[in-house]
Amino acid sequence: MPTPTKGPRLGGGPAHERLMLANLAASLFEHKRITTTVTKAKRLKPYAERLVTFAKRGDLSSRRRVLGLISDKGIVHELFTDIAGAVANRDGGYTRITKIGNRKGDNAPMAVIELVLEPVSPKQAVVAEATAAAKKDAEKAAPAAEEAAPVAEEEVVEADVVADAPETEAEAPEAEAAETEEAPAAEEKK
Numbered sequence: 001m002p003t004p005t006k007g008p009r010l011g012g013g014p015a016h017e018r019l020m021l022a023n024l025a026a027s028l029f030e031h032k033r034i035t036t037t038v039t040k041a042k043r044l045k046p047y048a049e050r051l052v053t054f055a056k057r058g059d060l061s062s063r064r065r066v067l068g069l070i071s072d073k074g075i076v077h078e079l080f081t082d083i084a085g086a087v088a089n090r091d092g093g094y095t096r097i098t099k100i101g102n103r104k105g106d107n108a109p110m111a112v113i114e115l116v117l118e119p120v121s122p123k124q125a126v127v128a129e130a131t132a133a134a135k136k137d138a139e140k141a142a143p144a145a146e147e148a149a150p151v152a153e154e155e156v157v158e159a160d161v162v163a164d165a166p167e168t169e170a171e172a173p174e175a176e177a178a179e180t181e182e183a184p185a186a187e188e189k190k
Contacts, residue, residue, distance in 0.1 A: 021044060033113070052084065097113050
């Protein structure tokens with residue numbers, strides 16, 4: 001059994017709150033977007049996402065559970081056919097809450113809660129996979145880079161010794177040219 005939320009319930013009693021959430025969810029699934037108070041939207045979000053998860057399963061027992069909460073068969077059918085198909089490849093986050101300011105009459109903070117029906121961008125999935133692969137490669141390359149780092153430092157020390165060797169002004173430009181050629185090579189090895 002889920003733990004009850006802290007603080008006062010919406011609408012007074014638990015039965016009234018269940019009915020309010022069921023009616024808000026039915027309106028959300030029917031219109032795909034509703035305007036309500038921020039508090040109601042925040043309470044509706046996990047409720048609606050749970051119903052969408054049941055709809056994604058698509059079996060008879062899930063349909064009966066949802067019908068126990070939302071009594072309109074037309075809305076449940078739309079949830080199981082249209083909405084579940086639109087979010088089939090999405091792992092979660094089926095709703096979005098956007099705050100829109102305060103209501104004119106009683107200054108209550110208002111929000112728009114809407115279903116996220118846009119398909120998941122394949123580019124985002126590719127970027128996530130590439131980032132994970134880059135982290136793994138960086139972890140594998142880190143021990144190899146630590147072993148290669150002392151060798152590069154020795155080469156830089158040798159380059160400084162060569163730069164200090166020329167004492168005449170004629171030899172100085174040649175030494176600086178040799179130093180600039182060796183420095184990028186050392187940086188590439190790091």
